[in-house]
Amino acid sequence: DVKVTQSSRYLVKRTGEKVFLECVQDMDHENMFWYRQDPGLGLRLIYFSYDVKMKEKGDIPEGYSVSREKKERFSLILESASTNQTSMYLCASSPTGSNRQPQHFGDGTRLSIL
Amino acid sequence: AQRVTQPEKLLSVFKGAPVELKCNYSYSGSPELFWYVQYSRQRLQLLLRHISRESIKGFTADLNKGETSFHLKKPFAQEEDSAMYYCALGQGAQKLVFGQGTRLTINP
Numbered sequence: 001d002v003k004v005t006q007s008s009r010y011l012v013k014r015t016g017e018k019v020f021l022e023c024v025q026d027m028d029h030e031n032m033f034w035y036r037q038d039p040g041l042g043l044r045l046i047y048f049s050y051d052v053k054m055k056e057k058g059d060i061p062e063g064y065s066v067s068r069e070k071k072e073r074f075s076l077i078l079e080s081a082s083t084n085q086t087s088m089y090l091c092a093s094s095p096t097g098s099n100r101q102p103q104h105f106g107d108g109t110r111l112s113i114l
Numbered sequence: 115a116q117r118v119t120q121p122e123k124l125l126s127v128f129k130g131a132p133v134e135l136k137c138n139y140s141y142s143g144s145p146e147l148f149w150y151v152q153y154s155r156q157r158l159q160l161l162l163r164h165i166s167r168e169s170i171k172g173f174t175a176d177l178n179k180g181e182t183s184f185h186l187k188k189p190f191a192q193e194e195d196s197a198m199y200y201c202a203l204g205q206g207a208q209k210l211v212f213g214q215g216t217r218l219t220i221n222p
Contacts, residue, residue, distance in 0.1 A: 043212040045210075045211075048209055105157045
């Protein structure tokens with residue numbers, strides 16, 4: 001069974017702090033994703049990585065960066081946290097195949113910026 | 115631009131009644147469509163995909179290219195169907211575009 005693990009379920013940080021959200025998958029998947037989940041807005045893609053050290057901006061990358069130094073780990077970085085980044089953050093992974101493969105999600109990190 | 119619209123934020127039906135969660139998409143090519151579900155205190159997971167043409171937990175979804183829709187249906191709702199449901203459209207080789215989500219509540 002695919003396991004996508006996010007390092008924290010709940011996180012509280014202050015405005016202006018640099019925040020790191022970590023995600024690890026154990027199924028050797030090539031693709032990893034970071035989403036924000038907000039009521040009424042659904043899931044919005046922040047960043048996507050299709051290989052180690054490769055990244056691609058999603059729909060809402062402003063204020064975020066990512067790091068993928070190892071295949072199993074994909075980190076989301078809030079360079080200078082702001083209150084409008086308070087949200088639920090979901091990490092997902094998927095393999096690359098001849099057909100599109102389903103994405104497997106972590107439990108999420110609920111981040112509050114005070 | 116590719117877009118997914120779920121017009122109902124909330125949907126409430128009684129146990130045993132039919133359920134239909136609406137999903138409309140905007141895409142000029144041949145679409146790949148999915149339904150994902152998130153039960154209370156569980157992670158988001160795939161429910162079904164249109165290319166599989168299968169029924170999962172009694173749910174089915176038919177792709178209607180003329181109406182650009184991929185509505186999720188179940189003839190008899192059960193209480194355990196209460197959850198958040200997201201419709202998603204394939205974008206590029208690996209990405210998905212998600213709709214806004216519909217929270218389904220099944221009343222006893």
